[in-house]
Amino acid sequence: MLCEQCKQREATTHIRRVINGVGEEHHLCAACAQASGLFEGGLSLPEFGLHLGGLFSGFLGESAAALPAASARRCPFCGSSLHEIIQSGNVGCAQCYDTFYDQLEPTLQRVHGSLEHSGKNPESDPKTISRNQKAKRLKALKEQIAAAVREENYEAAAQLRDEIKRLEGGEEDAGSV
Amino acid sequence: MPEAYENQNDIVLSTRVRLARNLAEYPFPARLDIKGRQKVCEAAHAAALAIAPELEYIDMAELSRAKAVSLAERRLCSAAFAQRDQGGALLLRKDCRVSVMLCEEDHIRLQAYAPGLALREAWELADSVDTAFSRKLNFAFSEQLGYLTQCPTNLGTAMRASVLLHLPALARLGRVGRLAESISKLGLTIRGAFGEGSDAEGALFQLSNQVTLGITEQAALENLQAITLQIAEQERLAQRELLKDPAIENKVWRALGLLRYARRLDSKEALQLLSLAALGACGGALELPLDAIYQLMTDVLPATLSLDPAAAGDRDAARATLIRERLKAES
Numbered sequence: 250m251l252c253e254q255c256k257q258r259e260a261t262t263h264i265r266r267v268i269n270g271v272g273e274e275h276h277l278c279a280a281c282a283q284a285s286g287l288f289e290g291g292l293s294l295p296e297f298g299l300h301l302g303g304l305f306s307g308f309l310g311e312s313a314a315a316l317p318a319a320s321a322r323r324c325p326f327c328g329s330s331l332h333e334i335i336q337s338g339n340v341g342c343a344q345c346y347d348t349f350y351d352q353l354e355p356t357l358q359r360v361h362g363s364l365e366h367s368g369k370n371p372e373s374d375p376k377t378i379s380r381n382q383k384a385k386r387l388k389a390l391k392e393q394i395a396a397a398v399r400e401e402n403y404e405a406a407a408q409l410r411d412e413i414k415r416l417e418g419g420e421e422d423a424g425s426v
Numbered sequence: 427m428p429e430a431y432e433n434q435n436d437i438v439l440s441t442r443v444r445l446a447r448n449l450a451e452y453p454f455p456a457r458l459d460i461k462g463r464q465k466v467c468e469a470a471h472a473a474a475l476a477i478a479p480e481l482e483y484i485d486m487a488e489l490s491r492a493k494a495v496s497l498a499e500r501r502l503c504s505a506a507f508a509q510r511d512q513g514g515a516l517l518l519r520k521d522c523r524v525s526v527m528l529c530e531e532d533h534i535r536l537q538a539y540a541p542g543l544a545l546r547e548a549w550e551l552a553d554s555v556d557t558a559f560s561r562k563l564n565f566a567f568s569e570q571l572g573y574l575t576q577c578p579t580n581l582g583t584a585m586r587a588s589v590l591l592h593l594p595a596l597a598r599l600g601r602v603g604r605l606a607e608s609i610s611k612l613g614l615t616i617r618g619a620f621g622e623g624s625d626a627e628g629a630l631f632q633l634s635n636q637v638t639l640g641i642t643e644q645a646a647l648e649n650l651q652a653i654t655l656q657i658a659e660q661e662r663l664a665q666r667e668l669l670k671d672p673a674i675e676n677k678v679w680r681a682l683g684l685l686r687y688a689r690r691l692d693s694k695e696a697l698q699l700l701s702l703a704a705l706g707a708c709g710g711a712l713e714l715p716l717d718a719i720y721q722l723m724t725d726v727l728p729a730t731l732s733l734d735p736a737a738a739g740d741r742d743a744a745r746a747t748l749i750r751e752r753l754k755a756e757s
Contacts, residue, residue, distance in 0.1 A: 356578070
């Protein structure tokens with residue numbers, strides 16, 4: 250297949266992208282692909298290197314293929330954008346994990362096979378940290394339970410209720426230590 | 427077969443447990459300028475003075491290039507960190523059992539070492555220093571994701587435990603590649619010891635845990651321990667098999683001859699010869715002190731060697747002299 254741009258060289262780069270549900274395809278030679286700007290501002294091509302960060306950014310680039318809305322957002326603490334995180338394979342700060350959790354989650358799942366830490370907890374002020382975390386999780390669970398009830402999915406709602414009970418019980422314990 | 431080796435130290439040179447930690451108040455190092463990094467270094471230094479005054483504070487900007495690279499050769503910091511000048515520091519215990527990289531990939535990378543296969547010992551040391559630091563510093567942590575790290579591949583325990591292995595027979599038989607494939611399925615990874623993507627010069631490999639989220643430190647260490655024991659056993663079997671081959675036996679003796687009599691050796695050749703000599707010693711073909719050979723595998727590396735004033739002129743000559751003297755004195 251010839252490059253759709255210059256119609257001279259063989260097309261070696263094939264791009265399919267979906268933006269807001271509308272798909273488009275491009276077949277370009279290496280030089281025209283470079284010049285097209287399709288990779289600038291959008292998401293970089295996944296680069297699979299030996300460096301784990303590179304590997305990670307490769308994964309992310311794949312899974313975050315249609316996130317124009319999210320890419321404009323920046324972390325309120327360090328100012329990183331999702332685009333920067335994907336390009337560098339480095340997360341900007343601790344808070345980025347909250348800010349971009351939804352976008353990072355599928356990749357984290359894929360890299361680690363799990364999304365639940367088990368192991369050591371830091372000893373510095375564990376109560377405050379766990380309270381903040383619990384408050385956040387409780388809020389999310391309560392939103393989910395409301396949605397489950399609206400959808401009349403009572404089985405899921407019952408499970409969520411148990412989870413909330415467990416968390417609230419846990420918080421009392423932590424507070425009383 | 428020579429007498430039993432302690433802590434598998436015929437195959438396992440050393441154990442390292444590394445913990446990554448970040449201060450909640452600062453962006454991760456890649457988002458910090460030099461001033462920001464210096465602040466992080468100062469905060470960690472102040473904490474270290476309070477909890478572990480025996481740790482020496484080394485500003486990487488004030489080190490000569492050779493000294494910095496030698497730290498990396500002795501695995502006390504990463505190769506990338508050795509290239510750092512401004513905004514990076516190392517906390518180092520005199521006996522080199524604890525080193526803490528400040529503002530490497532994470533704010534804090536605490537490493538504890540032990541000779542041979544000693545995962546529990548190294549973990550307990552790393553754990554105790556980490557706990558002491560956590561009383562002075564506010565570590566970024568989430569109940570769900572564990573310790574928060576700059577690279578998401580380290581989330582969770584943020585613990586990388588590794589053992590340095592000498593696998594001359596498995597490497598020579600071309601079995602390390604297959605080994606790497608099968609252990610990757612078990613959440614572990616093996617690579618050449620001289621950095622990511624490096625060739626395994628001197629048949630030195632680093633085996634470490636890969637998965638950090640959803641698995642406790644203990645479980646990861648037990649995994650690594652079990653696989654290390656299996657690899658060590660495979661290596662011993664392969665060594666015996668290999669040394670039955672007269673061509674290999676000849677190579678081993680020739681290596682000893684060169685090590686004892688050569689006048690100039692570059693570091694690559696020295697590593698290859700030392701590795702062969704170690705193979706001969708492990709398999710019982712040569713009577714040589716293995717610990718001295720393994721020590722030389724670090725001491726002949728270019729930067730470490732250059733710190734010796736005797737190496738000022740001709741480094742390859744100094745390397746050959748060092749090896750000759752050590753092997754003469756030890757045997």
